[in-house]
Amino acid sequence: MDTLFFVFSKLVQFCIEPLNWLIVFVALSLLFLSLRKPHLCKRFLLLALADLLLVGWLPTSEVFLRALEDSVAKVQIAQMPETDFGGIIILGGAIEGGEIAIDRGEVSIYSSAERITKAFELIRKYPDLPFIFSGFSGRLSPVGMSEADAFKQLVSEQGLPDKNAHYENQSRNTYENVLLMKPMILELGAKSAKEADAPPKPWLLITSASHMYRSVKIFQKQGIAVIPIPVDYQTGNRLHWSSFDLMEGAKQWNNLLHETVGLLAYWITGKI
Secondary structure, X not given: OHHXXXXXXXXXXXXXXXXXXXXXXXXXXXHHHHOOOHHHHHHHHHHHHHHHHHHHEOHHHHHHHHHHHOOOOOXXXXXXXXXXXXXXXXXXXXXXXXXHHHHHOOOEEOOOXXXXXXXXXXXXXXXXXXXXXXXXXXOOOOOOEOHHHHHHHHHHHOOOOOOOEEEEOOOOXXXXXXXXXXXXXXXHHHHHHHHHOOOOOOEEEEEEHHHHHHHHHHHHHOOOOEEEEEEOOOOOOOOOOOOEOHHHHHHHHHHHHHHHXXXXXXXXXXXX
16 A cells, blocks of 8 residues: 555656646647647747746745745753763655665765754764764665665765664655654654653754655654654745746645645655
8 A cells, every 4th residue: 555655656756746837737728739729829829928927936845845845933052961861763755765875886965965964063063972874765766875874875975973873774655664663763752761760752854944844743643752853945034926937836736736635645645
């Protein structure tokens, strides 16, 4: 069932991307032009133009994406002692492992690289805390190195302490991230609680700001306390009313729709 859900989610993701609709509208307008139905051709060209303007004019996506990114408050942990935390969780989605990493011997990082840089920062700052990186691949047919193995390589290359390193390299989406990490988190939490003679402590959770709300909801559903550390913000405090950027707008709409549909799907299936 989880595999079917995963495959279906990829199909839905392709269907909801705004630029894909632009291609569909243009293709349909050309089809009706060839069929000598100019009124239908004009209608689909107008839809294509509306799609283009909606995607490219940045405030249309910024206003909703900013609300999503602000839906989970950023916790200031600078003044909190290390003993308040159970460990560090890093969710995958920022690393390109796969076949290229094996062939070239180099790990590539996506635009959400702040997940990795923040992880490095906290691992250095809290060397005695256990950390877990979770992720295999979000592709339908993954080949080569998993994200978790790629992160392990980066940790080694950066000379970071790895005595408390743990890796989960089978998950394909956020729900599987949490489900497959849960036994590790509970075991490490129970061990720490026994040593300190105290209840289990919340874990620091690193992921993109737009992805944090869904992630926190899944952890809560599984009974795991986390402290959100959102990174990779795509919006600021000011809307860019005069800005038109098709590529940036498409990226923001893709993030927004991906999370919105993901929340709806997880709610329907009882995952949150």
